[in-house]
Amino acid sequence: MAELAVNEVGRGREKTALWPQTLSGRRLLGHGALHLALVAAGITFLVPFFWVVSTSFKLPGKVFTYPIKWIPDPFMESNYPDMLRLVEIAGRPGMLVFAQNTMIIAVLATLGTLVSCAFVAYSFARLRWPERDLAFSACLATMMLPGVVTLVPTFLIFRDLHWLDTLLPLIVPPWFGINGFYVFLMRQSFLGLPYELEEAARVDGASSLRILWQIMMPLSGPTVATVAIFSFLHHYNDFMGPMIYLSSNRNYTLSLGLYMVQGRYGTNWPMVMAASTVVILPPLIVFFLAQRYFIRGIQLSGIAGR
Amino acid sequence: MSRGRRLGGRLSWKEATEGRLFALPFALGFLLWWAYPMGYSIYLTVQDWDLITPPKFAGLENFAKLLADPQVALSLSNTAFYTFLGVPIHLVVALALALALNVSLRGVAFYRTVFYLPSITPVVASAVVWTQIFHPEFGMLNAFLGLFGVPPVKWLFEPAIAKPAFIFMTTWTVGPQVVIFLAGLQAVPETLHEAAQIDGATIWQRFRLITLPMLSPIMFFNLVVGIIGSFQVFTSAFVMTAGGPQNATLFTVLYLYRNGFEYFKMGYAAVLAWMLFFIIVFFTIVQFRLASRWVYYEGSKH
Numbered sequence: 001m002a003e004l005a006v007n008e009v010g011r012g013r014e015k016t017a018l019w020p021q022t023l024s025g026r027r028l029l030g031h032g033a034l035h036l037a038l039v040a041a042g043i044t045f046l047v048p049f050f051w052v053v054s055t056s057f058k059l060p061g062k063v064f065t066y067p068i069k070w071i072p073d074p075f076m077e078s079n080y081p082d083m084l085r086l087v088e089i090a091g092r093p094g095m096l097v098f099a100q101n102t103m104i105i106a107v108l109a110t111l112g113t114l115v116s117c118a119f120v121a122y123s124f125a126r127l128r129w130p131e132r133d134l135a136f137s138a139c140l141a142t143m144m145l146p147g148v149v150t151l152v153p154t155f156l157i158f159r160d161l162h163w164l165d166t167l168l169p170l171i172v173p174p175w176f177g178i179n180g181f182y183v184f185l186m187r188q189s190f191l192g193l194p195y196e197l198e199e200a201a202r203v204d205g206a207s208s209l210r211i212l213w214q215i216m217m218p219l220s221g222p223t224v225a226t227v228a229i230f231s232f233l234h235h236y237n238d239f240m241g242p243m244i245y246l247s248s249n250r251n252y253t254l255s256l257g258l259y260m261v262q263g264r265y266g267t268n269w270p271m272v273m274a275a276s277t278v279v280i281l282p283p284l285i286v287f288f289l290a291q292r293y294f295i296r297g298i299q300l301s302g303i304a305g306r
Numbered sequence: 307m308s309r310g311r312r313l314g315g316r317l318s319w320k321e322a323t324e325g326r327l328f329a330l331p332f333a334l335g336f337l338l339w340w341a342y343p344m345g346y347s348i349y350l351t352v353q354d355w356d357l358i359t360p361p362k363f364a365g366l367e368n369f370a371k372l373l374a375d376p377q378v379a380l381s382l383s384n385t386a387f388y389t390f391l392g393v394p395i396h397l398v399v400a401l402a403l404a405l406a407l408n409v410s411l412r413g414v415a416f417y418r419t420v421f422y423l424p425s426i427t428p429v430v431a432s433a434v435v436w437t438q439i440f441h442p443e444f445g446m447l448n449a450f451l452g453l454f455g456v457p458p459v460k461w462l463f464e465p466a467i468a469k470p471a472f473i474f475m476t477t478w479t480v481g482p483q484v485v486i487f488l489a490g491l492q493a494v495p496e497t498l499h500e501a502a503q504i505d506g507a508t509i510w511q512r513f514r515l516i517t518l519p520m521l522s523p524i525m526f527f528n529l530v531v532g533i534i535g536s537f538q539v540f541t542s543a544f545v546m547t548a549g550g551p552q553n554a555t556l557f558t559v560l561y562l563y564r565n566g567f568e569y570f571k572m573g574y575a576a577v578l579a580w581m582l583f584f585i586i587v588f589f590t591i592v593q594f595r596l597a598s599r600w601v602y603y604e605g606s607k608h
Contacts, residue, residue, distance in 0.1 A: 031409075038406055038413075042420045045478065049423065051446050052435050064444040067453075116331040127325030128318065135329055138336055144590060148538050148559055149583040150339065152566045152575045153346035157338075159357075176335025183332070208324050237428040239541045244567060255430040259545060262434045269438060276431045283426045291419065298482050299489040 052280070056080075056273035063269045076270065083274040086261060089250050095278060097250060098257035105170045105242075105253060106235040112175030113182060113231040114224065120177035121186035122212045126198065136187075143180040155244055169245045170235070182227045185300060189223035190216050226297035229290050233283055254279045350576035357570045368577040378578070380553055381561040382585075384469065388557065389536040392473040397528055400480040401521075404487035418488070422481035433545035436475045437462070440546075462547050465554040472542065472555060483528050490524035491517070519602040526601045530593055537586050558582050 050070065055063055056079055057072040087094030123129075124136050158169040177183060193216060201211050217224060242253045252260065261275045287294060326333075351368055355361035372378055403421060407414050424432065439446045440461035448458045461471045498516050507515070518525075540559040543549060549556035549564075558578065566575030 034406055034409060035412075038417055041403060041406075042417055045420050045424060047446070048432075048435055048439060048478070051439070055438075068446060068449055116335075119328045119330075120332040123325045123328035127321055127328060129322040129325030129329075132325060132329070135332065139332060142336070142340060144534070145340070146534060146538060146583050146586045148562065149347055149579045150343035151562070152572055152579060153343035153350065154339065155566070156346065156572070157343065173335070173339050175331065176339065177329075177331040178335035178339055208328070212328075233426060237426075239428070239430050239545075240563075243544075255428055258428075258430050258434060262437075262545070272434060272438070276434050279431045280427050283428065284423065287419075287423070287426050294422070295418065295485055298485045 049280075052273050052276050055269055056277045058270050060268055060270055079270045079274045080278075083261075083271050083278070086265060086271060086275070087249065087257070094249065094252075095254070095257060095275065098252050098254045099278075101167060101251060102236060102253040102255075105167055106232050108171045109174040109235040110228055110231040112171070113177075113179060114228055116175050116177035117179065117182045117186050117227065118212060118217060118224075121183050121190055122208070122216060124183065125187045125190035126216075127208065139180045139183050141180070142178060143184070151244075158245065164245060165247045165251055167246075167251065170238070170241050174231070174235075179231075182231065185223055185227055185297075186220065188300075189220040193219055222293060222296065225290065225293045226300070229286060229293055230297055233286065236283060347576045347579060350573050351580060353573040355572040357572065361572075364573055368573045371574060372577050372581065377553070377556065377561055378558075378581075381556045381558045384554065384556055385537055385539070385558045387469055388472060388539060389533055391470075392476060393529065393532040393536050395473060396477055396480050396483065396532065397525065399477055400483035400528070401487050401525075403480070403484045404491055405517075407484070407488055408491040414488075418485060421484050425479040425481040427479075429541040430545055432475075432478070433542045436478075436542075437546050440471060440475075462555075463551050465552045468547060468551060468554040472539075475542070483532070486524055486528060487521065490521045494520045522601045523603060526593070526597055530590060533589055533593070534586055537582065537589075 051068070054068075054070050054072060057076050058079075059072070059074060059076055062069070062072065062074075084093040084095045089097045120139070124132060124139070154169075158164055161168075163169050163172075197215055197219075198211050201215055206214070237255065238253075239255045239259070242256045243259075246252055246256060249260075258275050258279050262272050265271050352364055352366070353361040354364035354367065407417055427435075438444075442448065442458055442460045442463055445461070447461070448456075451459070459467060462468050494517060498520070499512055502512050502516055538559050539557050540563065543555045543557050543560050544563070547555045549560050559582070562575050562578040562582070565571045565578060
């Protein structure tokens with residue numbers, strides 16, 4: 001496939017520019033083959049999703065049929081309400097409690113990330129102070145450091161603070177602007193804004209605080225959105241953090257809840273798959289709503305590596 | 307950053323104070339969540355501590371144990387296998403998909419979305435789903451292979467196949483790398499290819515001499531990030547195999563997790579963490595050293 005792709009690298013986009021070539025037979029064949037390969041790859045990537053959703057609507061006894069039946073018969077939409085009540089916590093459906101915890105963590109952590117990274121990024125981008133370059137280097141270094149080394153001591157710190165089995169260890173650290181990548185992205189965005197804007201505001205007596213929140217942030221919309229989405233997803237998807245810090249059911253996140261459901265009801269595939277579907281759905285919705293920021297953020301992460 | 311300014315000396319004291327104040331969250335955060343834990347972790351390496359009785363000074367006991375522990379060598383070789391086989395495979399697949407997308411323009415946005423979806427699926431959810439896909443009797447994969455007459459494979463229950471199965475599974479999440487490669491490919495100037503074509507360069511020559519060098523900084527980034535991440539693989543093994551079968555997927559972070567949070571050996575877990583830390587830093591430095599030989603930066607001298 002790579003061989004075929006190479007065929008046209010860099011030329012595909014402007015076929016008519018220098019070579020107003022008609023598609024020769026060989027090229028047409030190449031294109032066809034390439035398209036087939038892409039379709040095959042696309043189906044391979046999507047099939048697990050179809051399978052999860054399809055299985056989630058099946059009767060437990062009808063999961064293991066050959067060949068796979070993609071449209072469940074009977075169609076068990078009642079699997080979903082059953083799944084929500086699979087675990088009950090203080091009389092409430094467990095999955096809803098997990099969803100609530102997850103949202104509290106993801107929203108507050110993302111808010112903290114945005115606020116703290118904005119301050120830090122503005123300081124790195126626009127304010128001059130003696131230790132700034134050193135601090136910025138330290139900030140970049142955190143992107144490269146393997147987090148595994150702080151795992152055990154951080155747990156012990158939260159233990160001393162009596163924060164274990166609360167949501168605090170998952171919410172508080174993001175408020176300290178320690179994610180080097182997010183700070184870097186916001187700093188880049190601030191650096192790209194015209195300096196005159198800020199100068200004019202200063203002449204009018206605006207403080208740095210006002211300049212940051214009323215000029216820099218609104219003008220950095222796409223970057224702020226990128227950071228917000230990445231942060232939200234990261235905290236939504238996190239497994240190891242909740243696994244280490246949370247021990248009672250009522251504090252579980254969706255990831256932990258799903259893990260528990262699989263452990264307890266692993267043989268009931270439709271239940272496990274219904275729970276998986278519910279857990280997978282929110283990130284997919286966020287993705288579809290904010291696709292262009294996503295792609296941009298990912299691309300920027302590659303550029304950041306240059 | 308040279309900006310012609312500013313309104314005299316008095317303001318710069320104010321500016322410096324403000325700058326430090328604004329960066330205070332980071333300074334505190336760096337101390338609280340990096341510097342202090344790292345120091346704490348160094349202290350832990352010479353302690354024997356189960357969280358119940360007070361920590362006891364253990365000297366170099368934890369290090370001696372590290373060298374004698376067969377699980378350490380096993381977990382490292384599992385991790386190395388997963389990393390050094392998996393990361394290159396993922397890079398090649400991601401590059402191939404990106405090249406294909408770069409040529410075939412119709413539906414680029416659609417395919418990009420399709421390839422990207424798996425990587426935003428929560429790790430636990432994809433682990434749960436793949437456990438079922440790999441199921442020896444009722445899994446989708448064996449059902450599919452059965453169509454071609456392939457006898458059922460035991461996947462996660464077969465020590466020799468479990469790690470390759472993991473690599474196969476994580477190939478599903480190459481989306482971000484595809485997107486990054488695609489951005490890089492689209493930044494390769496058309497004129498280079500046109501000039502080379504006029505000079506009679508073949509497709510392969512253009513790929514090897516234009517596309518690859520222009521893409522090398524991105525390749526380097528994906529490689530460095532991929533290896534750092536791959537060395538710290540945890541969730542999928544924890545959820546899917548719990549390190550089995552016969553410890554074939556006992557990766558280093560999983561072993562560390564067990565020592566720290568299941569056996570409550572804080573000192574030993576810290577030693578394991580530092581070992582992995584230095585291994586990752588070592589490979590990162592080696593890659594930066596080797597980079598000058600193959601990574602081409604536009605605008606640099608060679």
